[in-house]
Amino acid sequence: xxxxxxxxxxxxxxxxxxxxxxxxxxxxxxxxxxxxxxxxxxxxxxxxxxxxxxxxxxxxxxxxxxxxxxxxxxxxxxxxxxxxxxxxxxxxxxxxxxxxxxxxxxxxxxxxxxxxxxxxxxxxxxxxxxxxxxxxxxxxxxxxxxxxxxxxxxxxxxxxxxxxxxxxxxxxxxxxxxxxxxxxxxxxxxxxxxxxxxxxxxxxxxxxxxxxxxxxxxxxxxxxxxxxxxxxxxxxxxxxxxxxxxxxxxxxxxxxxxxxxxxxxxxxxxxxxxxxxxxxxxxxxxxxxxxxxxxxxxxxxxxxxxxxxxxxxxxxxxxxxxxxxxxxxxxxxxxxxxxxxxxxxxxxxxxxxxxxxxxxxxxxxxxxxxxxxxxxxxxxxxxxxxxxxxxxxxxxxxxxxxxxxxxxxxxxxxxxxxxxxxxxxxxxxxxxxxxxxxxxxxxxxxxxxxxxxxxxxxxxxxxxxxxxxxxxxxxxxxxxxxxxxxxxxxxxxxxxxxxxxxxxxxxxxxxxxxxxxxxxxxxxxxxxxxxxxxxxxxxxxxxxxxxxxxxxxxxxxxxxxxxxxxxxxxxxxxxxxxxxxxxxxxxxxxxxxxxxxxxxxxxxxxxxxxxxxxxxxxxxxxxxx
Ligand SMILES: Nc1ncnc2c1ncn2[C@@H]1O[C@H](COP(=O)(O)OP(=O)(O)OP(=O)(O)O)[C@@H](O)[C@H]1O
Numbered sequence: 001x002x003x004x005x006x007x008x009x010x011x012x013x014x015x016x017x018x019x020x021x022x023x024x025x026x027x028x029x030x031x032x033x034x035x036x037x038x039x040x041x042x043x044x045x046x047x048x049x050x051x052x053x054x055x056x057x058x059x060x061x062x063x064x065x066x067x068x069x070x071x072x073x074x075x076x077x078x079x080x081x082x083x084x085x086x087x088x089x090x091x092x093x094x095x096x097x098x099x100x101x102x103x104x105x106x107x108x109x110x111x112x113x114x115x116x117x118x119x120x121x122x123x124x125x126x127x128x129x130x131x132x133x134x135x136x137x138x139x140x141x142x143x144x145x146x147x148x149x150x151x152x153x154x155x156x157x158x159x160x161x162x163x164x165x166x167x168x169x170x171x172x173x174x175x176x177x178x179x180x181x182x183x184x185x186x187x188x189x190x191x192x193x194x195x196x197x198x199x200x201x202x203x204x205x206x207x208x209x210x211x212x213x214x215x216x217x218x219x220x221x222x223x224x225x226x227x228x229x230x231x232x233x234x235x236x237x238x239x240x241x242x243x244x245x246x247x248x249x250x251x252x253x254x255x256x257x258x259x260x261x262x263x264x265x266x267x268x269x270x271x272x273x274x275x276x277x278x279x280x281x282x283x284x285x286x287x288x289x290x291x292x293x294x295x296x297x298x299x300x301x302x303x304x305x306x307x308x309x310x311x312x313x314x315x316x317x318x319x320x321x322x323x324x325x326x327x328x329x330x331x332x333x334x335x336x337x338x339x340x341x342x343x344x345x346x347x348x349x350x351x352x353x354x355x356x357x358x359x360x361x362x363x364x365x366x367x368x369x370x371x372x373x374x375x376x377x378x379x380x381x382x383x384x385x386x387x388x389x390x391x392x393x394x395x396x397x398x399x400x401x402x403x404x405x406x407x408x409x410x411x412x413x414x415x416x417x418x419x420x421x422x423x424x425x426x427x428x429x430x431x432x433x434x435x436x437x438x439x440x441x442x443x444x445x446x447x448x449x450x451x452x453x454x455x456x457x458x459x460x461x462x463x464x465x466x467x468x469x470x471x472x473x474x475x476x477x478x479x480x481x482x483x484x485x486x487x488x489x490x491x492x493x494x495x496x497x498x499x500x501x502x503x504x505x506x507x508x509x510x511x512x513x514x515x516x517x518x519x520x521x522x523x524x525x526x527x528x529x530x531x532x533x534x535x536x537x538x539x540x541x542x543x544x545x546x547x548x549x550x551x552x553x554x555x556x557x558x559x560x561x562x563x564x565x566x567x568x569x570x571x572x573x574x575x576x577x578x579x580x581x582x583x584x585x586x587x588x589x590x591x592x593x594x595x596x597x598x599x600x601x602x603x604x605x606x607x608x609x610x611x612x613x614x615x616x617x618x619x620x621x622x623x624x625x
Contacts, residue, residue, distance in 0.1 A: 006432075007032030007052065011043035012476030015055065025059040031069075034094055035087045036520050038428060040513045043470070045477040052094040072101040074434055076110025079529045083522040089517055101523075115532045120161060123534040127151055127439045128165035131531045134437045135171060137420040149437035150423040152430050152521045154448035158441055162424050170362045172369060176425035178380060178403050184373040186346050186366065191400060193340045196288050197321075197325040198393050203229075203286035214344060215318055221311035227301035229290035234302070236285065291319045291381075296344070333385040333396055334378060341374055350374060369421065369604050427521045438525035440518075443533035449514035451507055456500075458507030464499075482506045496612055 002022055004010070007030035010018070019117050022028045053063035063164040072080050084100045091098050113130070117123040131149045137145035151162050156179045164171045181187055189212060210217045210455070217225070270351040293316055300306040307315065310521035321343045328339060341347055350370030366373065384399060385391040415432065417423045425433075427440075442448045462482060463469040471479040482505035489495040522529055 002026065002028045004028065004030040005032075008034050008037035008049055008497065009044045009181050010048050012045050012048070013043070015045070015048055016476070019055045023056050025057065025061075027059075028056045028064075030056070032098055034098055034518055036092050036431070036523075038075070038431065038517050038520055040509075043475070045098055045480060047095050047477060047480040049396065050094075064190060065465060068099055070099045070101055071097070071104055072107075074103045075101070075103070075523055076108040077103045078110040078112045079522065079525045079527070080110075082112045082529060082531075088520045090512060090519070091513075105547040108527055110525075110527050110529070112529045112531070115533075117532070117534045119536050120227050120534050123441065124161045124165040127162065127441055127532050128169050128171070128437055129529060130171040131166065131422055131437060132171055134528060135422055137172075143419060146419060147437060148427065148435040148522060149439075150417075150425055150430065150433070150435040150524065151439045151441060152425060152427050152443045152448060154427060155554060156180065156183070157279050158428060159424050162441060166422055166424070167363055171419040172363060172367050172418075173361050174369060174372070174421035174423050176417055176423050179426070179585060180429075181373060181380065182400060182404050183377050184366070184369075186350060186370050186373045187323075187377045189346065190235055190374070190377065191397070193322075193325070193344060194337070195397055197322045197340075200288045200292070203288055204287050206286075209344075210315075213499055215314050220305070221307055224301060224305040224311075225287050225315070227305040228293075228295055228307075229285045229287050231295075231302050232289055233285040234292060234432060253346075258341045262418050268619045270428075270455050280284045288322075291315055294319065304492055328392065331392065333391050334381045336393060337381045346370070346374060361423065372418065373423045390604060415618055430524050431520055434524050434526060435532075436526045437528040438521070439502065439530040439532060440521045441532050445535075448518070449511055451510040451514060454507075455506055460501045460506035460510040462504065462506035462509070464502075482509055490565050 003535065009032075014385040018028075030049065030052050032049050037044055037048075038122040053066060056064050058064055075083065080101055080103055087100070091100065096410075100403065115123070115126045115130075117126055131151065134147055135149040136145055136147040138144060149566070152161060153162060159175055159180055160183065163173050164176060175184055176179060182191065189209065191210040192205040193201040199205075206224075209215055231320065282387060293309070294298075294312065295301065297309060297312050298306060324345065325336070325339060327429040331339065339562050350366060350373075353365035353370050382394065388395055388399070402616070417425075423430075423435070440448075445453060449458070451460055453459070462484075463471045464484075472478050472483070475481060482502055484498060486495065487500070489498050522531075
């Protein structure tokens, strides 16, 4: 018997493979929820479940039998109501019947709270306050009294403000997933040191170490180091030019003196120094080179800047550390990472932070999480070393760079979440997990849902732009995807119209994917769910005009397909948003007229302006939350 779990995340190619293996009447059971299909961007086909009975017929040749697991054993009533409300359009448009989930017998009432703040800072503050008021660590055997909590983010760039706000309230925080791990301070330092050791052009990585607590260079010393790099570059250029012009009579040389590179850089006292053009030397040497070739103590650079004695001593020690790391490339990757950790003194630092936190009764530095971050990174390193074809430092750093840059692809949970820490996690990485208290952040139009919204509704370019998307006509599940019938258009006007129609359909497709993501996020909560957004968010163009609710007629249609039962009307929670900031309110830090809209396309009913927070249901029984 073969059990295929999370079948909604299966791609067309995987279905073909599985069907080649097992579709000959072999007993196969697939379990999945099309409303939780959140990997469409990497080829998963939400309609795969609908095709399963036909593809995997039983031994008698009949389509596979379908059964329903419609009881939610996790979510309390209010949480489930809200999740069902968000999923209602998905159910009505789905090719496979998906009954709304019902609460378990004797399930709790639960609560759903929505808050819409003026700014991002206020939003994360509200989230942190909400979590701090409910989260409790386990006490005694078996973690009695424990209330688990997590903050779910649509994108990793939301992690830092959330984590900062949680830590400010003394909460232990665990950032889940590789992407999150790479943003923890300890791991950032280790990676920066390795990058500086591996690649002399990574002045940016070295700057992180130089300005961190260990080296702590001030602006004047940083400037002096940059001047040293410039001097080295000039000396390089001079040497190159010198070689080049030995037979060129037009190039003038001048004796060393005021304005010349340091003598030790230019071939010794008395050596002629060619005149070079300033623009030629820019960026030829980085501060990594300068660190490797420090001037003598107290010796000024050509522009007169000089490293302080303390800075010179610390930089000399750091240069020795980098040289040592470079000379240890014969070590295995995990050993090299361990060396970098010790070279930075992180092993001692995290231990001290843990002990100070325990003694003070509040979180100092990374509290007791620093060691866990470093251990998790050691696991990642070991995993890479054992699986990669070329487990070199360069390959590892390139892979980490891709993990940082990719918003979703590599963001997998690395280990079981710590039950006594508040998790900060992307929604994709939260799939399959559950907590007593869940806060979903960034629920502002353009952030979550992340689709662009035009005057006619959500729009998306689908496969038309960007090389990362396979053209829909080439996909095996193209029948389930928006079509662009280019060949059927008679003229450019028709083609233009067809493009517009395609972009709207692709926008709807995108909204459906975001809606499934919201459904996944909301169903992670057992008892308490907070939905949070903000009118004004950071970023270059943070403002959008608020849109009317369910503005797209196509999406607003809740008529079920012919022959299918109408979905159960959910007992919709009423959530109100605060009134849109009036013209007298200006965006903090940047004066703009417009504002961010709440995710109205997720709701059937227009919100009524009013109080910012409404408790959906009150829990009449005593609760730990
Ligand atoms: N029959 C049951 N009785 C009591 N609790 C149950 C039962 N089945 C599942 N649960 C609990 O309900 C929760 C959800 O179960 P499970 O994780 O198996 O569901 P799921 O469908 O895989 O969830 P999802 O796909 O949404 O992550 C878990 O805490 C599990 O222990």
